[in-house]
Amino acid sequence: MKLLVTGGAGFIGTNFIRYWLHHYPDDAIVNLDLLTYAGDLSSLTDIATHYPERYKFAQGDILDSTFVENVLKEERPETIVNFAAESHNSRAILNPRRFFETNVMGTQVLLDAAQKYDVQRFHHISTCEVYGELPLDSPNRFSEDAPYRPQTPYNASKAAADHLVNAYFHSFGTPITISNCANNYGPYQHPEKLIPLFTTNAIRDLPLTLYRSSHNRREWLHVDDHCAAIAAVLKHGKIGETYNVGSGVEKSIEEISDFILDVLNKPQTLKTYVPDRPGHDCRYFLDSEKIARDVGWKPAIAFEEGMRETIQWYVENQEWWQTIQQKADSEMVQEDKWEKFTAR
Numbered sequence: 001m002k003l004l005v006t007g008g009a010g011f012i013g014t015n016f017i018r019y020w021l022h023h024y025p026d027d028a029i030v031n032l033d034l035l036t037y038a039g040d041l042s043s044l045t046d047i048a049t050h051y052p053e054r055y056k057f058a059q060g061d062i063l064d065s066t067f068v069e070n071v072l073k074e075e076r077p078e079t080i081v082n083f084a085a086e087s088h089n090s091r092a093i094l095n096p097r098r099f100f101e102t103n104v105m106g107t108q109v110l111l112d113a114a115q116k117y118d119v120q121r122f123h124h125i126s127t128c129e130v131y132g133e134l135p136l137d138s139p140n141r142f143s144e145d146a147p148y149r150p151q152t153p154y155n156a157s158k159a160a161a162d163h164l165v166n167a168y169f170h171s172f173g174t175p176i177t178i179s180n181c182a183n184n185y186g187p188y189q190h191p192e193k194l195i196p197l198f199t200t201n202a203i204r205d206l207p208l209t210l211y212r213s214s215h216n217r218r219e220w221l222h223v224d225d226h227c228a229a230i231a232a233v234l235k236h237g238k239i240g241e242t243y244n245v246g247s248g249v250e251k252s253i254e255e256i257s258d259f260i261l262d263v264l265n266k267p268q269t270l271k272t273y274v275p276d277r278p279g280h281d282c283r284y285f286l287d288s289e290k291i292a293r294d295v296g297w298k299p300a301i302a303f304e305e306g307m308r309e310t311i312q313w314y315v316e317n318q319e320w321w322q323t324i325q326q327k328a329d330s331e332m333v334q335e336d337k338w339e340k341f342t343a344r
């Protein structure tokens with residue numbers, strides 16, 4: 001089978017390509033990525049070297065229908081896995097428009113091209129954040145039937161894309177599946193995201209900037225478990241269905257920072273409290289029974305073990321994240337400046 005992976009130079013896409021080529025030796029992947037600040041081919045150097053016949057890269061924008069159609073015409077993939085997105089909530093507060101262009105209109109371009117070139121499966125990667133937030137003390141979880149209540153521009157753009165993907169299934173019979181995943185952690189994540197940001201700051205004895213609502217919780221899943229879930233949905237999922245992908249492991253931002261400081265043997269005094277980002281959701285928690293029951297996927301990586309390995313990966317791969325950080329330096333979001341922003 002040949003897959004077209006969009007956004008394959010980003011965090012999850014990189015890990016997915018590595019996972020798939022390793023587990024499915026008869027398959028080939030074309031990675032279509034614009035290489036925005038978030039995409040970096042250095043994450044795939046080993047893949048390009050080890051699999052020259054099974055891995056190809058095509059640089060371009062999912063908003064460019066001519067480019068996308070040309071890739072599909074030439075490569076004729078059976079499956080598309082759409083990771084390409086603007087993915088950082090903080091950046092969506094500063095520039096919402098770009099999120100709607102890429103995440104919604106880009107997905108629409110891909111769906112049209114998938115129809116035209118008879119793609120057998122369009123799998124769309126989405127997030128738990130489309131369901132909105134849960135109160136900290138709620139016994140509830142979000143199932144696939146929960147109403148969409150996005151509260152940030154990033155979440156709203158992902159929610160809109162999910163509706164669009166479902167609409168193509170109902171209106172045109174496009175063979176889609178969607179997975180809505182909890183927060184991922186693992187190697188090759190951009191150093192602007194929470195766990196790499198805290199880890200790389202702690203390594204350099206720089207402050208860990210926690211939003212004041214540091215008791216807010218997230219559900220954490222190792223990226224390899226996410227990749228296994230996508231593989232399970234591609235192999236055993238039902239066309240037209242949405243699957244939640246969660247670990248059941250919740251940790252507050254405070255607990256995450258404490259864990260990182262503890263593993264790196266750094267002092268608590270590195271923790272610095274800053275104003276919350278606008279729209280900072282309290283809590284997301286998924287009910288992931290459906291994917292376990294219907295598709296047979298369950299997470300395999302224990303949180304403590306996965307986190308220790310991840311932190312160690314950032315310790316051992318400082319050149320990777322330092323280069324990315326230098327490239328993005330002038331564009332890094334200043335997470336301690338939200339008060340000024342909301343007062344505007």
Ligand SMILES: NC(=O)c1ccc[n+]([C@@H]2O[C@H](COP(=O)([O-])OP(=O)(O)OC[C@H]3O[C@@H](n4cnc5c(N)ncnc54)[C@H](O)[C@@H]3O)[C@@H](O)[C@H]2O)c1
Pocket residue numbers: 006007008009010011012013032033034035036037038039040060061062063082083084085086087088102106125126127128158180181182183184185190
């Ligand atoms: N990271 C998480 O915890 C998480 C959780 C749930 C869902 N998701 C979803 O998973 C997907 C991947 O997330 P990630 O964390 O790997 O994101 P990322 O920001 O690390 O990577 C995004 C990739 O998309 C590429 N891209 C951006 N705009 C593009 C365009 N117009 N055309 C082509 N390529 C473009 C970037 O260059 C980058 O390589 C996203 O759709 C995101 O919403 C992420």
